[in-house]
Amino acid sequence: MRHFIDTSEYDRATLEHILTHALAHRGVRSQALARRAVALIFFDSSLRTRTSFAVGIAQLGGTCVTLEVGRGAWNLEYLEGVVMDGDKPEHVADAARVLSRYFDVLAIRCFPSLKRADEDHADPVIEAFRRYATVPVINLESALYHPCQAMADMLTIRERFGRTDGLRVALAWTPHVKALPTAVPNSFALAATQLGCRLTIVAPPGFLLPDKVMARLPGVDVIHDQAVLADQDVVYAKSWTSLEDYGASPPACYRDWILTPEKLGRARFLHCLPVRRNVEVTDAVLESIQNDAYDEAEHRLHVQKSILLHCLNII
Numbered sequence: 001m002r003h004f005i006d007t008s009e010y011d012r013a014t015l016e017h018i019l020t021h022a023l024a025h026r027g028v029r030s031q032a033l034a035r036r037a038v039a040l041i042f043f044d045s046s047l048r049t050r051t052s053f054a055v056g057i058a059q060l061g062g063t064c065v066t067l068e069v070g071r072g073a074w075n076l077e078y079l080e081g082v083v084m085d086g087d088k089p090e091h092v093a094d095a096a097r098v099l100s101r102y103f104d105v106l107a108i109r110c111f112p113s114l115k116r117a118d119e120d121h122a123d124p125v126i127e128a129f130r131r132y133a134t135v136p137v138i139n140l141e142s143a144l145y146h147p148c149q150a151m152a153d154m155l156t157i158r159e160r161f162g163r164t165d166g167l168r169v170a171l172a173w174t175p176h177v178k179a180l181p182t183a184v185p186n187s188f189a190l191a192a193t194q195l196g197c198r199l200t201i202v203a204p205p206g207f208l209l210p211d212k213v214m215a216r217l218p219g220v221d222v223i224h225d226q227a228v229l230a231d232q233d234v235v236y237a238k239s240w241t242s243l244e245d246y247g248a249s250p251p252a253c254y255r256d257w258i259l260t261p262e263k264l265g266r267a268r269f270l271h272c273l274p275v276r277r278n279v280e281v282t283d284a285v286l287e288s289i290q291n292d293a294y295d296e297a298e299h300r301l302h303v304q305k306s307i308l309l310h311c312l313n314i315i
């Protein structure tokens with residue numbers, strides 16, 4: 001079964017095939033998903049993911065139903081063997097099997113708790129759906145991975161530069177008012193290296209990615225000095241939680257890690273959005289011609305149509 005949970009479950013040729021299809025079919029309307037139905041299951045908020053999936057499915061002639069877990073749909077337990085006497089009336093073990101009888105694809109968003117790193121790093125909710133679903137599962141951002149975002153990121157780089165191989169790409173930590181997940185930086189780092197980019201992680205001490213991700217990034221430099229950003233082709237700005245003080249708001253002493261035009265130099269700017277203006281990145285960066293984040297958001301629509309077709313063995 002072709003799930004799409006983490007890009008590193010696929011080889012480079014498959015990822016390239018999806019990107020090539022997405023670039024060639026951008027804007028194309030078809031009936032490729034006629035008579036197919038996709039469940040969009042949200043445990044957490046979204047602007048881009050829910051809308052771009054709904055529109056993309058419609059452009060392919062398919063149907064989607066959006067469920068908000070705990071708000072209109074039952075709240076779902078996902079841990080094995082628990083006595084369900086709390087606030088969660090249904091288990092993923094049952095919900096995933098039932099929804100698989102109605103839908104051709106189950107797509108799930110569930111962020112980490114940011115309380116216990118060991119539990120988050122096991123990615124329990126998406127793994128529960130993988131275990132019990134009998135149709136393909138697409139990850140709309142789990143505790144550890146956001147593969148659809150990473151594919152849109154790589155499509156943006158490929159469109160801008162005509163290639164991904166050999167480009168100098170920095171994953172640049174930014175300040176934030178609260179701790180954020182590592183899913184976006186994890187998947188960006190993995191996909192960028194899979195597609196031949198020369199990746200540098202630029203972050204304060206203690207802000208590494210989880211061990212199970214770093215283990216798949218051999219040879220990637222981690223640098224604690226933003227001076228290297230100006231030498232890059234692409235700067236990918238993102239805040240994420242410290243591993244040493246897991247789930248704690250970033251300390252005020254790192255507020256000057258905000259990305260400015262001076263630090264960006266001539267690099268192209270990417271961000272998954274949403275962005276906290278003048279906390280993570282200045283208005284001047286976002287209003288500059290170097291900002292490719294809106295193309296990046298558009299590319300979610302194009303690449304997700306190709307991911308759906310891949311998961312259903314249509315391409």
Ligand SMILES: CC(=O)N[C@@H](CCCN)C(=O)O
Nearest residue numbers: 141180181183184272273274
């Ligand atoms: C602000 C916030 O909660 N960001 C989330 C979502 C990012 C895009 N889906 C994060 O950092 O993972």
Ligand SMILES: NC(=O)OP(=O)(O)O
Nearest residue numbers: 046047048049272273
């Ligand atoms: N980038 C992204 O996934 O956006 P949403 O959280 O708005 O879906």
